[in-house]
Amino acid sequence: MxxxxxxxxxxxxxxxxxxxxxxxxxxxxxxxxxxxxxxxxxxxxxxxxxxxxxxxxxxxxxxxxxxxxxxxxxxxxxxxxxxxxxxxxxxxxxxxxxxxPDTGNMEVLTMFGTEQQKKQWLQPLLDGEIRSAFCMTEPDVASSDATNISTRIERDGDEYVINGRKWWSSGAMAPNCAIFIVMGKTDPSADRHHQQSQILVPRDTPGITIKRGMHVFGYTDGAHGGHAEIEFTNVRVPAENLIAGEGEGFAIAQARLGPGRIHHCMRLIGMAERALELMCKRANERVAFGKPIAAQGVVQEWIAESRVRIEQARLLVLKTAWLMDTVGNKGAHTEIQSIKISVPAMTEWIIDKAIQAHGAAGVSQDTPLADLWANTRTLRLADGPDEVHRMSLAKRELKKYL
Amino acid sequence: MxxxxxxxxxxxxxxxxxxxxxxxxxxxxxxxxxxxxxxxxxxxxxxxxxxxxxxxxxxxxxxxxxxxxxxxxxxxxxxxxxxxxxxxxxxxxxxxxxxxPDTGNMEVLTMFGTEQQKKQWLQPLLDGEIRSAFCMTEPDVASSDATNISTRIERDGDEYVINGRKWWSSGAMAPNCAIFIVMGKTDPSADRHHQQSQILVPRDTPGITIKRGMHVFGYTDGAHGGHAEIEFTNVRVPAENLIAGEGEGFAIAQARLGPGRIHHCMRLIGMAERALELMCKRANERVAFGKPIAAQGVVQEWIAESRVRIEQARLLVLKTAWLMDTVGNKGAHTEIQSIKISVPAMTEWIIDKAIQAHGAAGVSQDTPLADLWANTRTLRLADGPDEVHRMSLAKRELKKYL
Amino acid sequence: MxxxxxxxxxxxxxxxxxxxxxxxxxxxxxxxxxxxxxxxxxxxxxxxxxxxxxxxxxxxxxxxxxxxxxxxxxxxxxxxxxxxxxxxxxxxxxxxxxxxPDTGNMEVLTMFGTEQQKKQWLQPLLDGEIRSAFCMTEPDVASSDATNISTRIERDGDEYVINGRKWWSSGAMAPNCAIFIVMGKTDPSADRHHQQSQILVPRDTPGITIKRGMHVFGYTDGAHGGHAEIEFTNVRVPAENLIAGEGEGFAIAQARLGPGRIHHCMRLIGMAERALELMCKRANERVAFGKPIAAQGVVQEWIAESRVRIEQARLLVLKTAWLMDTVGNKGAHTEIQSIKISVPAMTEWIIDKAIQAHGAAGVSQDTPLADLWANTRTLRLADGPDEVHRMSLAKRELKKYL
Amino acid sequence: MxxxxxxxxxxxxxxxxxxxxxxxxxxxxxxxxxxxxxxxxxxxxxxxxxxxxxxxxxxxxxxxxxxxxxxxxxxxxxxxxxxxxxxxxxxxxxxxxxxxPDTGNMEVLTMFGTEQQKKQWLQPLLDGEIRSAFCMTEPDVASSDATNISTRIERDGDEYVINGRKWWSSGAMAPNCAIFIVMGKTDPSADRHHQQSQILVPRDTPGITIKRGMHVFGYTDGAHGGHAEIEFTNVRVPAENLIAGEGEGFAIAQARLGPGRIHHCMRLIGMAERALELMCKRANERVAFGKPIAAQGVVQEWIAESRVRIEQARLLVLKTAWLMDTVGNKGAHTEIQSIKISVPAMTEWIIDKAIQAHGAAGVSQDTPLADLWANTRTLRLADGPDEVHRMSLAKRELKKYL
The missing domain is CATH 1.10.540.10 (Acyl-CoA dehydrogenase/oxidase, N-terminal domain)
Structure with a gap:
């Protein structure tokens, strides 16, 4: 440790x-x-x-x-x-x-891609020449349970044919987003964890309709290529676009989730530090009722609590990273869930206080706070709502005493 | 009662x-x-x-x-x-x-306007032909303390000359917003509560520059005419545009705050009810892990807590309204502050849970929730941050035992 | 209203x-x-x-x-x-x-007692000459679900024979507690809500063993006659000691719960007011770091929040009382649950802050606060844990939208 | 790290x-x-x-x-x-x-004691033959600010004469508590941090009156020798009983606080683990409404949150210990305050949930939970209320940006 x-x-x-x-x-x-x-x-x-x-x-x-x-x-x-x-x-x-999602997509291609897939898609991603999207979440089902995914990927000769509707495909609104990794079912009759596959689909393939960008609170996240709702209607790609084999989709998804979550949490620590810094600066500068608001006990409580919470969260993220390095993602399962549950909530709390310390400026475009907040709030939902992770973590804890 | x-x-x-x-x-x-x-x-x-x-x-x-x-x-x-x-x-x-802010502006004109002011501005407002803005908050000072206001309103012959910078002038971005009520100092040397005056300024008066619309968590609130930042540079209006007399600005502001706050709180109860309704409907419909999420104990807790909190908040708002009717706004001071402190926080909590029950849809444009949330969050700051009201309420409570 | x-x-x-x-x-x-x-x-x-x-x-x-x-x-x-x-x-x-529990017992005897029962037990209770206990909760089952009760009340000729173990029989440790109302099953084969009966059992009946007084945190609540664990072994009472008829026990229990809960909540409002008063007095008197702690923003927040929460809670209790008077206990079901859920938590929060304002004195015998706290904390469990009431309330709310 | x-x-x-x-x-x-x-x-x-x-x-x-x-x-x-x-x-x-407080007293004697003091008092303490008390807190002043201490220690020839009133002298009620370390002022005219001294006072010295044991939520903590209120009236001890020199009392107190606080926090982690274990076992065993309460989502949330909070707290305690070892108590100041602020609150939250999961048994003598709770709650006050530490921590954080 x-x-x-x-x-x-x-x-x-x-x-x-x-x-x-x-x-x-x-x-x-x-x-x-x-x-x-x-x-x-x-x-x-x-x-x-x-x-x-x-x-x-x-x-x-x-x-x-x-x-x-x-x-x-x-x-x-x-x-x-x-x-x-x-x-x-x-x-x-x-x-x-x-x-x-380029990071996750690059990881997947590095681990599971064929030489041809690596050459064609991994290399330009590594070079930052193109961007990519991961098309997993669907509007019609609770996607926190990946086995609910209903998009079909059907073999037809040398091709796969894709039909379905995805949303929250982050980055997919951007013109330089060249490639999608799409998750769907190749065999709905297989056992729960072997029905899904993942396949590479160039963004300009016929049959793809980018319907709209989803908003996050009032933001479009245009700087990141937004979050697209996409319709796939008889979209055909060569069979060799399949990643790993048929039925491997769930396993691939699991492989990307661990690092994905910890990257989010690492960055959230940074967001929390930025918010705390902004809160302190504002508190030192802003005068109300004859003294800087830094002299107000309530503001001091926010600041002390923020520092304590950040320290605790950072240590848990570091421990999780260390565990992933030493015992693997599976061995770090409880810790990965723990940071997924606690770090967004911690950051959200701090940003909320930083906003309050800024008055109306805090909710506006004049500080990064409102934007950071919306980003953070969404991470209580992304990769499955916290409630699902708490349930799963609790069940493992309870099993210790059965 | x-x-x-x-x-x-x-x-x-x-x-x-x-x-x-x-x-x-x-x-x-x-x-x-x-x-x-x-x-x-x-x-x-x-x-x-x-x-x-x-x-x-x-x-x-x-x-x-x-x-x-x-x-x-x-x-x-x-x-x-x-x-x-x-x-x-x-x-x-x-x-x-x-x-x-039309409501507050109409109240002010009804109470303090001259016949001419009423004819020219109140009547078209009452008829819904024009809209209006209230230019009070300033970017450079803690405006929760109205005595900080730095905009100048100076008499020059038959005119007043206005110089200063305002922001969060809600509604002022809209083309049909015809008239501003501007708060500023006519006499900085008078005692704290008699330095300010309020004056009617048509939006098309030379010297007014509408600089930009402020955002609220990514939203521009365009449907409401936004929230403008406005520069007043040697803006001249006839002396008869002054509302009531010189030095009456603070008193006029106080008069509008009571009803303004209770109107906000009344509407917040409705927002909370809407969010609870959406949460219940979603919980009944959405299936995860083989059963509607309405069957999840955590979701049930959100719903029960929401109902209890709404009931308590509504009763306090009603009591406040009843007190304002029976003993006046001043006699209802503690209650007006109490609802200002508690109702936005209550509504925010419920909307947050409703968002969580909706998954990613909850933060998007597909439900009214994210928008309601941003609106509500802002009311923890509008008309002075909750912290200022808590401090003031506590001091009165403490005085009982001195 | x-x-x-x-x-x-x-x-x-x-x-x-x-x-x-x-x-x-x-x-x-x-x-x-x-x-x-x-x-x-x-x-x-x-x-x-x-x-x-x-x-x-x-x-x-x-x-x-x-x-x-x-x-x-x-x-x-x-x-x-x-x-x-x-x-x-x-x-x-x-x-x-x-x-x-005398109040509930007197209500039950008033509503359901025979003339003989009233003469023998109700009258001395009304005169404050004796006290009484209600023996319902059992250590071995989740008694929040009354149908779990396992004590047996069996007819044997002109008598009933009682066997079972009860605890948290409040007041039963006191020597002047003369009479118990005991809940038990007369017919385990009847439908869920008609298995139970209630019967009058004099405390000095052979076969009764008062085993010990339960503690509440460190308190024995001796002033109230404590909370007894009692064993009933072949305890025989005349058949006419049965209250109402066989199988009426559940209905009688329901009848006493509504008033019981609202009486608790009414008193809790008073406890909260007492704690707030003590907190304010202490804050005005105690000097730390050169000024009374009443000048500390954090203490002011506690006080303001306390006042707001008490006001909201009192109004909901009053509304519940008014509903019980006008539409009956059944019609006030949601409100009775709402105050059961919210009022103890509110009072607990305020007493906690009052304790904190008193420093170490707050947890000691030198103020009533620690004792009030223990009392209040227990009411989050008494008459069923809050979680059970939230679940039930939520289900009714959800049904509105089915 | x-x-x-x-x-x-x-x-x-x-x-x-x-x-x-x-x-x-x-x-x-x-x-x-x-x-x-x-x-x-x-x-x-x-x-x-x-x-x-x-x-x-x-x-x-x-x-x-x-x-x-x-x-x-x-x-x-x-x-x-x-x-x-x-x-x-x-x-x-x-x-x-x-x-x-033996640990702190032994540390003080190890660091500051003379050979004679060590032989007479340290050795029997190290051997567990006697126990000791630390008499610092006073009823009449806010003792979180040590400079407020008003007990007098006055030199009179070869002796010191002690007059004052102390309370919360933990352990002092026990007959085998043989020695007190008493903090008091030797020179009220010296600068703020050099007025105090610490002195060894045998418990049986004439002039000492043990007035009573303080209660903690009904508990006397008799197993630990309670918490005594003590009056010192012209209590005379030989001059060589002084620890270190006159005016060194504040520095000695500082030296013992760091380890004292971290020991408390270390043990609190263990209490939290014990409470979580009891909660899990109870949840697995207790059946309500037809299933173990471990299957209730609300209970699962308590358990998951408990695990996450314990992990975070333990890491921060370990980091603090590591810092104390590597950069000294002064260098670990922020971390020592951080755990003092966060660990008791964390443990209290978990015990509260464990109590709730146990129903009425949770507040009684039948589980260790109520006792652990009272102990933990008190640590939000001991060694200064959390609010004082938050204020101090925040001021250091704010200074970074001045």
Missing amino acids: DFAYDAKTEELREKLLRFMDEHVYPAEATLERELAEATDPWARTPVVEVLKAEARKQGLWNLFLPGEHGGGLTNLQYAPLAEITGRSPHLAPEALNCAA | DFAYDAKTEELREKLLRFMDEHVYPAEATLERELAEATDPWARTPVVEVLKAEARKQGLWNLFLPGEHGGGLTNLQYAPLAEITGRSPHLAPEALNCAA | DFAYDAKTEELREKLLRFMDEHVYPAEATLERELAEATDPWARTPVVEVLKAEARKQGLWNLFLPGEHGGGLTNLQYAPLAEITGRSPHLAPEALNCAA | DFAYDAKTEELREKLLRFMDEHVYPAEATLERELAEATDPWARTPVVEVLKAEARKQGLWNLFLPGEHGGGLTNLQYAPLAEITGRSPHLAPEALNCAA
Whole structure:
């Protein structure tokens, strides 16, 4: 249980902190402006490309990916870096080519892709030339139970034919999103965990209709390529687009969830730190009733509680990362669920207080807080609502005493 | 302490409930569509005008306003009606010409306006022909303490000259918003509560620059005319535009706050009821892990708690209304603060749970919940953050034992 | 929905408030001393008898009981009086002969007793000459579901024979507790709600073993006659001791629960007010870091929140009382559950804060707070844990939308 | 940041866990019986002496104390052992001679005592032959600010004369409590942090009156020697009884607080684990409405939340211990405050839920839960109320951004 940052991590942290100061924070205003001026709400903003080039030049690239294709870091090494990118979640993760859902898709292709699939889709993703989407959640079923997925992927000669409706396919509204990984059922008669498969579907395949972007509170998340609702009507792709084999879809989904959740939680720690920093600065500066609001006991309670909660959450995330590195994702199951349950709620609480300390400015576009809040609130639902994870964790706890 | 709905109230409730069913709820989708299709994001939507005409025809008009100009209702009579309009807050209040800030502005003009002011501005407001804004909050000072206001209103011959910067002037982005009531200092050397004045400023007066619309968790609130940031540079209006006399601004502001707060709280009860209804329907319909989520104990707890909290909040709002009617706004000070502190927090809690019960749909544009949430969250800040009201209420409580 | 205190209520309130000031509060220290000096921990304290005599003289007697035998008050009239007695819960309720479980037992005998039963047991209870216990809860089953009760009451000739084990029989440790009402099964083969009966069992009947007094946190509640665990082994009573008929036990239990719960909640409002008063006084007096802790924002938040929560709770209790009076206990089912769920939690929260404001004194015998807290905490469990009531309330709410 | 348990820790944990199973848990019922049967409520119970002898034999003795006199463990090594003792807080800590306030007193004597003081008082304490008390808190002042202490320690020739009133002197009611360390002012005119001194006062010195034992939610904590209120009237001790020098009292107090707080928190983790275990067992066993309450979603939420909160709290305690070992108590100031703020609240929450899962049994003497709860609740006040620590922590956080 050693969570100390090793030399490599410290070196990367320093480099990344400098990159944030010199490039990312100053780019936040630019991004706002570019988004406001964009004629196509889904078009990628030039500032992101500038940041990507700079990050790659500095070796801050694909850090999320273990092994030779990426930064080669362990989860424990990556955690403090991901935390830092969470402080500017619309820019930093993508700048480092570490943004969801590309990260999960790259992991899947690295682990399960054929040589041809890697060449065609993994490489441009690793190079940050294209983006990708993961089409799993469906509007008509409780997708927290993956076995409910109803999209069909049917073999027809040398092709698979896909029919179904997906939503919350994040990133899919963006024109540079070139490839989808689609989850669906190849064999509804197989046992619960072997009915699903995952398949690569280029975004421009006939039969695909991008119906609309879903909103998150009032946000479209255009900077991230939004969250698409997509209809697949007799969409045909070559049989070799299937990832791993038929019936492997559930296993592949499980493989991506562990890292996906911990990346979210790492970044949430960073968001919480950013919110706390903003709250402290505001409290020091804003004067009401003749003294800075930093002198108000209620504000002090928010700040003390925030610090305590962040410390606890960070330690649990680090322990989870360390466990994933040492005993594997399965051995870290309880901890992965624990951070999924607790970290978004913690961050949401802190951002809420930071908003309150800012008055009306806090809910507006003048601070990043409202946007961070909406992002965070959604993570109490993404990858399954917290309630489902609590139920599952409790059942394992109860079993100890049966 | 008799909160029973009398015959007049019951009759109006029935009429209003029918109006909601027949006209308002069906218009919600129309509003969405008209907003999506609008080229000018601030243009008023046709559907609202249709509703206004119908409501006026049915006698559901200006119900908020006591006395001959309005519905002639007491606060206690109006409360259950305002609650109903809160169920569809983007349509119903304006349909009945009972939307803030017009309501407060009409009250002020009714109480303090000259005959000329009434003829020129009150009458078209009462007729729903124009809308209005109240320019009080400023970006640079803690406006929860009204004595901080820094905008200047200076006499110059037969005119007043206004200089300053305001924001969160709700409704002011809309083209049909014709008139502003601006709060500012006429005499910074007077005692704390007699420095301010309020003055009528037509929106098209030279020197006014509408700089931008403030966002609320990503929403622009375009349907309500948004929340404007406005610069006043040497804006000149005739001296007779002053409301009441110089130095009366603080008193006028106090007079509008009581009803303003209780109207918000009444509508919040309606929002909470709407959210609870949506949560129950969803829980009955949505199946996860083989049974409707209505069978989940956690969801049942949310629902039971919601019902209990709504009942308590409604009773306190009704008591407050009854007190305002019987002992006046000043006598109801503690209760007005109590509902300001507790009702938004209650409603926010319920909407949060309703969102969670809806999964990702809950944060999206597919239910009214996310929008209701943002609206509600903001009311923990509007008219002064809850913390300020708690402090003030506590001091009065503590004084009882000194 | 008229909760105003009528003339009779106001007159009784005034009289009762004076009685509290002149007799009850001064007696609190006496009670402490008498309890500390008692050789028998369950012996009744002389001070209580003095208070009883005085209260009866003043006409403050049996106010809980509607009809000719008691004060003849409605629930709405009794509520504000019960609230006042809750301020000194170890003395005032018994002083007025309004203490549980005697109240419930007197109600049951009034409604269901034969002339003989009334003469023998109701009359001395009404006169405050004896006390009584209600033996329902059993250690071995979840008694929140009354159909689980396993004690047997079997007919044998002219007698009934009782076998079983009960606990939490409040008051039964006291030597002056003369009579038990025992709930048990006369016919386990009948339908769920007709298996139980209730029967009168004198405390000195052979076969009864009072095993021990249950503790509540560290308290024995000796002032109330404690909470007994009792074994019934072949306990024989005459057949005419049965209340109403065989199989009526469940219905009788239901009849007593409504008033029982609302009496608890009324008194809890009084406890909350007492705690808030103590908190305010302490905050005004105690100096830390150079100023009274009343000047601390955090303490002010506690006080403001306490006031708001009490107001909301009181209104809901009053509404419940009014409903019970106007539409009956069954029609007030949702409201009775609502106050059972919310009022103990509210009071517990306030007492917790009052304790915190008192520092270590707050958990000790030097203020009534720790004792009030233990009492209140237990009411989240008594008459069924809150969770059961929430479940039941939610199911009714959900049914509205099926 | 390496919190792994090293070989020595693992070996001691194993030994201690076996000791708990074989000796401590079985002794809990014995302790209950011995306390119930004791004629002197403050007399030490024989079972404790049996456990002490056994623990010492096994080398489970004075583990809290670093250096040659004790177990020689670091804070990080001791933490998981203290956690285990917290599972049975009335027996295990004292059995291992690791119970407060002896631990703090032994630390103080080890660090600051003269040879004579060590021989006379430290040695019998290390041998578990006597117990001790720390007389600091006073009834009349807010003792969370140590500079408020008003007890006088005045030099008079070869003696010091002590006058003042103390309370919450834990352990001092016990006949085998032989020695007090008393904090008081030797020089009220010195600067704030040099007015106080600490002095050794044998319990049988003339002028000492043990006035009473303070209660904690009805408990006397007799098993621990209670919490005494003590009057010192012209109490004379030899001048060589002074610890360190005049004016060193505040520094000595600071030195003992760090370890004192972390020991409390370590044990609280163990209490929380015990409560969670009891909750799980009860949930698996207790049937209500036809299924074990373990199947109720609400109970599952309690359990999942408990597990998550314990994990987070334990990690923060371990980090604090590690920091104290590596950068010293001063460098770990924020973390020590963080656990003081968060761990008692966490444990209290879990015990509250465990109580609720047990129904009425949970508040009674039939489970350890009510007792654990009272103990835990008090730790939100002991060593200064949480609010004071939050204020102090927040001020340091705010300073980062000044």
